[in-house]
Amino acid sequence: KAGVTQTPRYLIKTRGQQVTLSCSPISGHRSVSWYQQTPGQGLQFLFEYFSETQRNKGNFPGRFSGRQFSNSRSEMNVSTLELGDSALYLCASSPGTPSYEQYFGPGTRLTVT
C-alpha cells in the first residue's frame, strides 16, 4: 500500500498570507489527523477528521482550519500567517479511531517570512 502523501513538501509564504496544505491518507484509512512540529513546542495536535467531520481539535487559534473530502483526503488551511506558524506540518492517517496507531506522512515544511 502507498503511504501517506503530503503536498507540497516545502512552502515559503509571507506574513499575512494564507496557505493550504494537502494530505492523502493510506487507502482505506478514514481518520486523518494534523500535527504541528516546532523546535520549541515539539509535536502538537491540531485536529482530526473522520468521515468528513472534525471529531477532535487541539488548542490552536481559529486561523487554523481543515476539512476532509469524501475520499478521505484532507486539507488544512492557515489564514493570516504569522512568523510563529513556521513549522513542519505532519499529517497522519489511521484506520478508525485515533487510538489505533497513526501513520505519518513526510510533512510539509512551511516557512513564513
Next chain:
Amino acid sequence: GDSVTQMEGPVTLSEEAFLTINCTYTATGYPSLFWYVQYPGEGLQLLLKATKADDKGSNKGFEATYRKETTSFHLEKGSVQVSDSAVYFCALSDLGGADGLTFGKGTHLIIQP
C-alpha cells in the same frame, strides 16, 4: 492534562552498546503507548506500541514494556547500530484519542562507529 516526559539528549553511544531511553507519562484514563522514530528530513515512523498494562511492544530489535505501576514505557535495544541514529518520540493516546497523540519532546540518539 496528559503529558509525556523523556530525556531529550543528545544521547551518544558507541555501536553495539545497550540502549535505554526513559519515558514516563501522566494520563487521565488507560492510554495506549507508542514509540515513534524520525530520521532527518522525514516524518514519523511507528516503531512499536502497547495498548494495555504489561504488554510488550517489539520491532527491529527494540522493545518497550507498558508498566502501569510506574507509568513508564522505556525503550530498549540490546545492540545499537549507526543506522539507529535518529530522534525517538514516546507518545500516548488517551480517552479514545480525543486529544490526538500526546508526544514527549523527543530524544536525539547518535550512534558512533
